[in-house]
Amino acid sequence: MKLTTLFAAAAILVPTLSHAEGDLSRANVIDLPMEMGTDDNGNMYFKPNHFDLVTGQAYALVITNIDEYKHELALNEVLEKIFIRKVEIETADGDLVAEIKGHINEVEVGPHQTVEWFFVPVQTGEDLEFTCEIEGHYDAGMFGTITIR
């Protein structure tokens, strides 16, 4: 890349970066789609069941329950490592039902519903476990891990 092109690119980037410094939790949010479900053998799962994240990046964990019954996501030790901006609930048509703000550890997701969890990792951690706390679901395989670098 020519030096002049580099300067031009930097000039374009500067306003974006200065915004990010103002509010890291809102800048360039990365969606992390995750499915909750049960396979043909009766094994319950989060898919994917592992995420590699970085500190300072804003994420939206978009959790969809494809089952006929509710599932739960409990963050457990992940909770100590992240700043939670909000949990957002919308109708199937995309209309906002609620934004819930605060330090939230568990969310139950009803059958065929989607919930979005907005957060920013603030501390590093290796294989931090999240789980479904509904009786029998953990033993059926419903857990996963997050690594923050």
Ligand SMILES: [Cu+2]
């Ligand atoms: Cu479950």
